[in-house]
Amino acid sequence: MRGLKDKVVLVTGGGHGAEQAGSSLGQAMSVELAKEGAKVVVADLSLERANATVTQIRDAGGDATGVEADVVDESSVAAMVSAALDAYGRIDVLVNNAGVFGAYLPLLEIETSQWERIMDVDLKGVFLATKAVLPHMLERGSGVVINVSSASGVVASEVGAEYTTAKHGVIGLTKQIAYDYGHKGIRAVGIGPGVIKTAAFEGAEITPDFPFYDLTMQAPAGRYGEPLEVARAVVFLASDDASFIHGHTIPVDGGSPIR
Numbered sequence: 001m002r003g004l005k006d007k008v009v010l011v012t013g014g015g016h017g018a019e020q021a022g023s024s025l026g027q028a029m030s031v032e033l034a035k036e037g038a039k040v041v042v043a044d045l046s047l048e049r050a051n052a053t054v055t056q057i058r059d060a061g062g063d064a065t066g067v068e069a070d071v072v073d074e075s076s077v078a079a080m081v082s083a084a085l086d087a088y089g090r091i092d093v094l095v096n097n098a099g100v101f102g103a104y105l106p107l108l109e110i111e112t113s114q115w116e117r118i119m120d121v122d123l124k125g126v127f128l129a130t131k132a133v134l135p136h137m138l139e140r141g142s143g144v145v146i147n148v149s150s151a152s153g154v155v156a157s158e159v160g161a162e163y164t165t166a167k168h169g170v171i172g173l174t175k176q177i178a179y180d181y182g183h184k185g186i187r188a189v190g191i192g193p194g195v196i197k198t199a200a201f202e203g204a205e206i207t208p209d210f211p212f213y214d215l216t217m218q219a220p221a222g223r224y225g226e227p228l229e230v231a232r233a234v235v236f237l238a239s240d241d242a243s244f245i246h247g248h249t250i251p252v253d254g255g256s257p258i259r
């Protein structure tokens with residue numbers, strides 16, 4: 001892809017998978033961006049997970065730095081941006097990937113605290129990180145913001161109202177960032193993964209009891225996606241090859257929401 005060599009990319013939630021062993025989307029994105037020659041700042045709630053991704057990148061000859069950061073906490077986000085600027089002097093691309101899943105419950109069974117938690121991490125986190133990084137991009141007159149939404153950003157599903165609402169919000173926020181700052185050199189775009197085999201799902205049997213069974217198996221692809229398939233789309237969106245794509249969220253979902 002054009003234009004990624006020596007670009008500095010900050011990926012939130014870029015650590016190596018959460019509860020189980022296996023890849024996360026942020027990890028796969030970080031690794032693929034580094035393979036294209038980008039310098040990657042891997043930010044995660046867990047420094048250990050961030051550093052696992054950093055080690056993987058460095059072992060392959062790439063350049064990366066790990067940072068502990070909570071995207072919900074404004075001071076932690078400010079420290080994350082400072083750490084990235086200290087390490088590499090600028091931020092060319094921000095990937096707002098950090099996110100947590102819904103409780104897979106109907107609305108009446110969702111605790112208010114759960115609603116607030118998902119809104120905080122999945123939506124407010126995107127706002128806070130973007131707000132912290134944009135001034136540096138605007139100072140230089142260029143930058144790319146990539147927001148990770150979901151197929152749940154366009155359809156309702158078993159994942160629950162809090163996640164569906166937050167991910168719909170991310171798509172709106174992406175459009176608004178493009179609207180507000182596109183003419184100032186900022187390119188804001190989104191990505192909408194379907195059900196991807198990350199740590200969150202790895203090992204899950206695809207039986208009719210699986211929450212996303214219908215969404216996954218009745219989609220044209222009829223299978224889980226792999227983290228690499230999302231990561232390569234992010235590499236494209238971050239690159240100059242995507243220079244005329246503004247404000248849109250690109251689906252990488254095996255076609256699941258078309259039914």
Ligand SMILES: NC(=O)c1ccc[n+]([C@@H]2O[C@H](COP(=O)([O-])OP(=O)(O)OC[C@H]3O[C@@H](n4cnc5c(N)ncnc54)[C@H](O)[C@@H]3O)[C@@H](O)[C@H]2O)c1
Pocket residue numbers: 012013014015016017018019023024025026043044045046049069070071072097098099100101121125148149150151192193194195196197198199200201
């Ligand atoms: N896996 C899927 O099927 C799928 C589908 C659609 C969208 N997504 C979205 O992709 C993103 C990544 O999902 P994943 O499957 O890789 O999840 P994951 O749980 O494997 O990884 C998420 C990472 O984000 C980090 N994180 C969580 N809260 C954070 C916070 N407050 N601050 C900083 N880091 C935090 C975790 O430590 C973890 O390393 C999320 O936004 C998710 O909603 C995933």
